[in-house]
Amino acid sequence: MGTALVYHEDMTAARLLWDDPECEIECPERLTTALERLQQHGLEQRCLRLVAREASEAELGLVHSPEYVALLRGTQALGTRELQALSKQYDAVYLHPSTFHCARLAAGAALQLVDAVLMGAVRNGLALVRPPGHHSQRATANGFCVFNNVAIAAKHAQQKHGLHRILIVDWDIHHGQGIQYIFEDDPSVLYFSWHRYEHGHFWPCLRESDADAVGRGRGLGFTVNLPWNQVGMGNADYVAAFLHVLLPLAFEFDPELVLVSAGFDSAIGDPEGQMLATPECFAHLTQLLQVLAGGRVCAVLEGGYHLESLSQSVCMMVRALLGDPALPLSGPMEPHGSALESLQCVRAAQAPHWVSLQQQGAAPVLSSGTRCPEGRPSPLPPGEPEFKAAAAALSSLLDQLRLHPTPPVRVAVALTAPVTGLALPPGVLCEEGSLPQEEMQAWARPHEALAQDEALIALGKVLYLLDRILDGQVSSGTAATPVPAAAATLDVAVRYGLSHGAQRLLCVAVGKLDRPPDLTDDGRNLWLNIGGKEATAPSMFHVSVPLPVTTGGFLSCVLALVLPLAYSFQPDLVLVALGPGHGLRDPQAALLAALLRGLAGGRVFTLVDEESTPQLATVLARVLNGEAPPSLGPFSMAAPEDTQALMYLRGRLEPRWKMLQVAGEAAGPGSG
Ligand code: Q9C
Numbered sequence: 296m297g298t299a300l301v302y303h304e305d306m307t308a309a310r311l312l313w314d315d316p317e318c319e320i321e322c323p324e325r326l327t328t329a330l331e332r333l334q335q336h337g338l339e340q341r342c343l344r345l346v347a348r349e350a351s352e353a354e355l356g357l358v359h360s361p362e363y364v365a366l367l368r369g370t371q372a373l374g375t376r377e378l379q380a381l382s383k384q385y386d387a388v389y390l391h392p393s394t395f396h397c398a399r400l401a402a403g404a405a406l407q408l409v410d411a412v413l414m415g416a417v418r419n420g421l422a423l424v425r426p427p428g429h430h431s432q433r434a435t436a437n438g439f440c441v442f443n444n445v446a447i448a449a450k451h452a453q454q455k456h457g458l459h460r461i462l463i464v465d466w467d468i469h470h471g472q473g474i475q476y477i478f479e480d481d482p483s484v485l486y487f488s489w490h491r492y493e494h495g496h497f498w499p500c501l502r503e504s505d506a507d508a509v510g511r512g513r514g515l516g517f518t519v520n521l522p523w524n525q526v527g528m529g530n531a532d533y534v535a536a537f538l539h540v541l542l543p544l545a546f547e548f549d550p551e552l553v554l555v556s557a558g559f560d561s562a563i564g565d566p567e568g569q570m571l572a573t574p575e576c577f578a579h580l581t582q583l584l585q586v587l588a589g590g591r592v593c594a595v596l597e598g599g600y601h602l603e604s605l606s607q608s609v610c611m612m613v614r615a616l617l618g619d620p621a622l623p624l625s626g627p628m629e630p631h632g633s634a635l636e637s638l639q640c641v642r643a644a645q646a647p648h649w650v651s652l653q654q655q656g657a658a659p660v661l662s663s664g665t666r667c668p669e670g671r672p673s674p675l676p677p678g679e680p681e682f683k684a685a686a687a688a689l690s691s692l693l694d695q696l697r698l699h700p701t702p703p704v705r706v707a708v709a710l711t712a713p714v715t716g717l718a719l720p721p722g723v724l725c726e727e728g729s730l731p732q733e734e735m736q737a738w739a740r741p742h743e744a745l746a747q748d749e750a751l752i753a754l755g756k757v758l759y760l761l762d763r764i765l766d767g768q769v770s771s772g773t774a775a776t777p778v779p780a781a782a783a784t785l786d787v788a789v790r791y792g793l794s795h796g797a798q799r800l801l802c803v804a805v806g807k808l809d810r811p812p813d814l815t816d817d818g819r820n821l822w823l824n825i826g827g828k829e830a831t832a833p834s835m836f837h838v839s840v841p842l843p844v845t846t847g848g849f850l851s852c853v854l855a856l857v858l859p860l861a862y863s864f865q866p867d868l869v870l871v872a873l874g875p876g877h878g879l880r881d882p883q884a885a886l887l888a889a890l891l892r893g894l895a896g897g898r899v900f901t902l903v904d905e906e907s908t909p910q911l912a913t914v915l916a917r918v919l920n921g922e923a924p925p926s927l928g929p930f931s932m933a934a935p936e937d938t939q940a941l942m943y944l945r946g947r948l949e950p951r952w953k954m955l956q957v958a959g960e961a962a963g964p965g966s967g
Pocket residue numbers: 317387427428429430438439440467469498558560567597598599
């Protein structure tokens with residue numbers, strides 16, 4: 296199941312015919328440069344190329360009024376002066392004789408992508424289009440947008456494919472007010488948008504872009520606005536927004552399809568957004584969305600006006616859609632104070648509508664909206680320094696790509712006993728190699744549990760595979776060990792990893808697995824035990840948490856504890872061990888592995904014991920290979936004791952691991 300790339304070169308025809316500094320950034324080179332970059336990186340060639348079709352007038356009518364469509368049809372015959380006069384009637388819009396054709400292709404591309412995904416031709420895809428769509432409304436063009444491509448695609452998915460729950464994630468840096476208006480009373484579409492807001496001073500300067508706009512009527516709680524009140528938001532802020540706001544709601548909503556209003560003006564270097572997120576961040580955001588809806592993610596380009604930043608971000612997103620591991624995120628993983636205030640506001644505004652937020656204790660915020668006494672915060676000094684920062688970050692990304700080439704093998708599996716009927720996905724390597732006998736015995740010697748032949752053979756395979764991951768031949772792996780040897784094998788694997796090149800090793804041990812006794816809190820390892828015995832000497836590097844029993848409890852454990860710890864720690868190797876009595880159901884284990892794949896450049900090694908089902912080994916190999924994890928089943932509330940345990944731990948660990956934070960400093964004037 297592949298990735299579609301939908302495009303038509305006619306969409307480069309529309310361009311600005313007069314002088315207008317506001318509109319000149321929306322130019323044809325946005326598409327040609329992005330496409331060129333996809334070709335240079337060999338990514339376009341790996342996609343299923345689809346030539347965009349025009350949306351029919353009936354399809355445009357799913358969202359737009361007949362009069363508005365007729366008006367635009369008429370613009371094809373207008374001269375430049377008339378086009379300019381008509382454009383002036385809208386806010387930040389320019390028209391060209393080819394605009395109607397281009398805009399129909401843009402909407403048609405989104406429709407074609409949704410059809411390809413929902414008919415099972417591909418698993419996901421990207422439509423590279425212009426004009427963009429998310430500002431456009433029933434009877435008006437706005438903000439470079441003519442037809443609302445994503446909204447039309449969502450209506451089409453409802454009506455032609457009978458979908459009941461669609462998630463729209465709008466990571467463009469502007470508020471897609473058009474999408475919000477179209478679905479604000481519709482509980483079958485969950486619309487999430489983050490946007491530069493600056494307390495209402497940033498375009499389109501709408502009161503209804505704030506966090507307290509949560510939808511209307513039956514749609515209450517299905518509009519989620521996350522306003523950024525300062526510029527300069529970066530990787531940590533964006534990932535925190537996903538972990539602490541979007542994903543809890545998305546899992547509770549359980550979408551059948553994810554549409555992304557993929558604007559890249561939220562990336563570093565963009566003149567509109569003035570944010571700092573680097574291109575690889577969009578691979579992470581994409582991966583985080585791919586665990587939803589069986590991986591059915593349809594992305595449609597919106598904004599993005601810094602050609603280099605836009606193109607690299609598009610490449611990163613397509614790599615993630617293709618299932619390649621994401622590059623590690625650069626920069627300190629600590630959200631800004633202002634970002635935390637925003638997260639807190641949205642969580643408080645949404646808490647009445649979402650069980651998963653009520654449980655995590657989203658504290659109500661007093662007197663929201665009165666918190667910007669100084670009025671408009673000063674924007675970053677324009678020009679020089681910031682553009683230098685952008686240029687440096689963008690070129691260092693290219694260096695990173697050279698340093699971390701995609702390993703030739705994405706997943707390798709080592710199994711001890713020949714397991715019959717194991718259906719490994721295509722491309723997954725079944726590794727037969729082992730460490731030399733003497734070396735293996737030296738590592739095994741301290742452990743009685745590794746004296747048995749069977750255990751020793753398994754250990755040899757585990758260490759061999761670990762070696763191949765550490766030397767970059769293989770991206771990730773999974774292996775099985777005999778039950779009595781599970782703890783000892785993990786102990787050796789941790790020490791082996793640390794002495795063979797891992798600088799920061801994250802170990803997520805589920806079930807009865809003790810922390811290797813000689814591990815110290817030297818900052819090079821972080822040990823997280825789920826569902827084992829309580830740690831006798833807990834520390835910032837030794838965390839233990841009970842295994843939650845419900846899906847809701849499991850999800851908050853992963854989203855609110857495991858991933859924030861992992862993203863804060865920034866490991867370069869992740870070991871996930873499912874030990875005796877781990878108690879995870881296969882879909883839970885798969886979700887954990889799929890989400891941890893975002894860490895360490897995808898260097899994730901999973902260890903299961905042989906008592907686990909063969910299906911578990913298969914499903915782990917599949918998700919490590921980039922497939923979506925199976926559904927967790929119906930959402931059920933976390934048990935109070937699980938929530939309590941989590942809240943306590945987060946309080947204890949927050950001072951060191953900043954991605955755990957979900958609330959700003961006590962809201963005082965000018966805070967953040
Ligand atoms: N004078 C998209 O990114 N700028 N549209 C208005 C106020 C308009 C952005 C500035 C920006 C439109 C799809």
